[in-house]
Amino acid sequence: MTFFPFRFKPKSYLSIFLNTSFLFLLIFYTLTSNVTLNQSQIRHIHLSNTNNNDCSNLHDFSDAQSKCTYIKENINSCSTKGYLNYLQFFYCTLGTLPKLGYVTLVVWLILLFYLLGNTAAEYFCPCAESLSKVMNLSPAIAGTTLLPLGNGANDVFSSIISFTRSSNSGTVGLNSVLGGAFFISCFVVGVISMLVCMTKSQLGVTIDKSSFIRDVLFIIFTLSCLVGVIIVGRVSVWIAICFTSIYVVYIWVVCVMHFLVRNVNLHDKEDDGFDRDVEVPLLGCIDEEDCEKKTIQMSSSTPIDAASTSCCIFLHRFLGVLELPLYLPRRLTIPVVDEERWSKPMAVISATLAPILAAFVLSLTGEVIVYSNTNIVILMISVFVGLILGNVAYFSTQNSSPPKKCLWIWLLGGFVMSTTWTYILAQELVSLLVSFGYILGISPSILGLTVLAWGNSTGDLISNVALALNGGKDGVQMALSACYAGPLFNTLIGLGVSLVLASWWEYPTSFVLPKDPFLFETLGFLILGLLWALVVLPKRNMQPDYSLGVGLLAIYFCFLFLRFAKGF
Template sequence: MITPFSSCVFKPKIVLTITLIIIFAVNAYGDTTTSSTCTALHEQNLSISKCNYVTTNIGCTPKGYINYLKIYYCNFSQIPELGFVLLLIWLVLLFYILSNTASEYFCPAVEHLSQTLKLSPAIAGTTLLPLGNGSTDVFSSVIAFTSTSDGGDIGLNSVLGGSIFISMVVVGVLSLLITYREKVVILDKPNFIRDVVFLLVTLTNLLVIIIIGRISLLISVIFVSTYIIYILLVWYMHFISTKKHKAILEAAKDNEHHFIRVPLLGLVDEEEVVHPAERIVDCDEKIVPYSEKRCINMLLYVIKLPFYLPRRVTIPVITKDSWSKSYLVTSVVLAPIMVALILNTQMGNLGLKTSLVMYFVVFSIGIALGTCTFAFTSSIMPPQKCLVFWYASGFLMSVTWTYVTCNELVSLLESLGNIIGMSPSIIGLTILAWGNSIGDLTANVAMAMYGGPDGTQIAMSGCYAGPLFNVLIGLGFSFVFVSWSNYPASYVIPEDPYLCETIGFLMVGLLWALVILPKRGMRLDQTLGGGLLAIYLCFLFIKLARALGFLGFDLLNYL
């Protein structure tokens, strides 16, 4: 069964944005008298001097838990090729852990939590799902704005960079893949126009704020309140659509040969009846002998065990398919300890006494929770009471694991950039930006291709509802906090001559979709996809050319 939460499968974006911004904010907030970069690394000629440099220079200190530069320049100084290959393999594994954590733990927790709270699919799809996927973006933006003087610039670029990738690249790839598969998909026009127009209006308001250069507390409150209007409109449209669909279903319920699906975003008539029980079997699929298949499964299990077990024993799971009382008891004992370890490492040296007290408290809490879980849960079926607590615990721990993985992923990407001599600006524009949004691309493509009649509708909704949430709530709350701290004076927006350029490209992409789709009968095709990808390539070319020094003017001023 397809639910509105299936669109968050392979969703590694959840905490990557907050990790990046916290890293930059902490760096900027630190001692400015010390070196904060590792730029002189390639000025060292000898391998031993490079090893000494990365171990003594503060700018080469890893942001994660592993010192990749030390491993590469010290442990593999004689065979750097092997060291680089191992780092690339670890990069792939980190992306796998990030995607798998979201698909196996985060999405089921969000889905079951919404069912427990009895939220309708339309309302949950525009509230709980964006909140789960974008809550860390909100926190990251607030942290960036309130931590340093440069944090506002980082927060604005982070949110806008993710929005332009999702609304152009993801939608473009979806359209081209659907055309390639010769699949006819007609989007629900009213809901599509609602989302795109709201995003355009929001970007217009943001552009005005940036041009003015300051924002007051009242304006910031009005800006963030726009999302309430959006939710109320979604609620109203869903109410009207539900009444209409009920009337249609009642009129057609006696017709056994007519099958109607009611998706999240509207009614889609399918000439071909789609039965959930049907399974398309590839004629070329080879039958693998049982013994060989068993050996392959055992080998895969052994390979995945080191990455599966740590998450399984720290993330509470109470679904029927994955139910295990021993795992649940272990997870509720170890989860608080893991959170304490992360807090202790991220908050710096808290002192021996403070650390011991914290560990004693969380260990006591874990033992108490484990004892209660062991005493009051069945060994043959998952708990039937306090479901909100269990699903919320699984949600929080899956976010925690995503944070840890993203922290390590960003550290590795920065280290690889230093190894190959890539400038930080290009790393941010390419590797980090794409890594930040690769989850949205994977999730929405998978949802559109294999999510049934509703899959493309849900995927397209996520391509516009997600950026809208991040801009209105993420930047909106950031504006409220900084305006409040400066009250009665207004908050001065950090000067960045290229923010307007980014917003301009984003609006061009949205207008292209808003014009092309209705003209094409709301069908996704190569015209929409090719145009969006062309606009993004132009945007990327200008950014990279400017970063490399080939372009020294502001495009908007030039035009």
């Protein structure tokens, strides 16, 4: 297909629907962004408490006009540090049309979740896996570093954004990581146990006892340390670094166990990470398979006339154009060196634009660019560096195949830029969820514990369940291992790095943790689920069964019932 300067195949109707929805929202926001309420019709509001650091007084007013004025007079307190001001858009632009506002924000929420998962599946994970190959990392090390980062990137960046950029919403990141760990270690493990019992071919599957006990004990120890940190209420830089360093100890233990087992039995290849061949990307491969099936069906069908052929070509190109809004910005800024997706023009453009985008993100503070002398110099340097990299890419690459020399530089660039896009999307997602909390009058911790945790963990649910059902006995082992290694990574790296950055920002004083009276309840139920698995699974000879699955699901739903009952 020569219509595009890169190899591109239209995907499913779901992807086309999401792209058209994005176009509609973009046009709608552009047309309505200049619409403001008549200031003469809005009465002046005397704030009862102007020293508040949040938007907690928003619901003291009943009508949209008063809320709009309150938001404008408290623009710093009501700002959620995203690129868009959702509260002002909801109450000022669409104040008289609240239903339309809800629909718009919900569609945008779905788009953000899709973009996060799709970016991880199509850009982040392939770069992480290829880097592990180029760096000759063993499966044990790769499975505990790069590959979990691919699956847990959403949780990690959501937590970091929550602590470092979104005012008074660190509780969102804290609850999203804990909620995701709870969801995966209880709900996903429970579902896998139930499905394994229902599948006759999977009966009698046993889980490696030493690896299971190691992972569960590390998670319990990590959560116990977190309980101590929450009780103290303040985190210094050194405490945050020590908390994050637990993951280094975990990697060391994994490597030691891996080499010991390999020395005992050279024919038994331990794989402590995720299977690269059977892992199911989130919203990625399903679309491509569907497209390939349709292509095969079209090629094997009976010959058609020239008019029909022209019509099909036009439709194919039109569908390709509809795919571009969400696809093209990332493709233009993330270097891709995959054999099937290689394109020299796109490689040159991405090498040129990548530094500029990175500098642009650094220059943004909330919704505006800070035009300081330092940021202007950084932007100018990024343009200069981008032009140099673009020229180097043009003269050092071929049209037919991706580069073979210095491949790690391209992979590192793709890794950094996919990380940058994940950062951008995670920041906007946290901002939108905090805004939803203000609009609906729901605690942000509940949104982080449910909506954000479920959305970020959907990929783990899909991939781990598919791995358990289709990967044979080894698939069940890897799926359950991922259900504990992933949350451990998210907790230690996601929360750990967040606490390091937040405490470093407050240095030399300590960072004060956001107060949430329900955190101990969440941690208690999470540890209870881990202890249940730690007791039941060894008693069942390390064979997942109904007792394990029903118990974990009961613990999870009991927690949700109590949390929602107290939250509302």
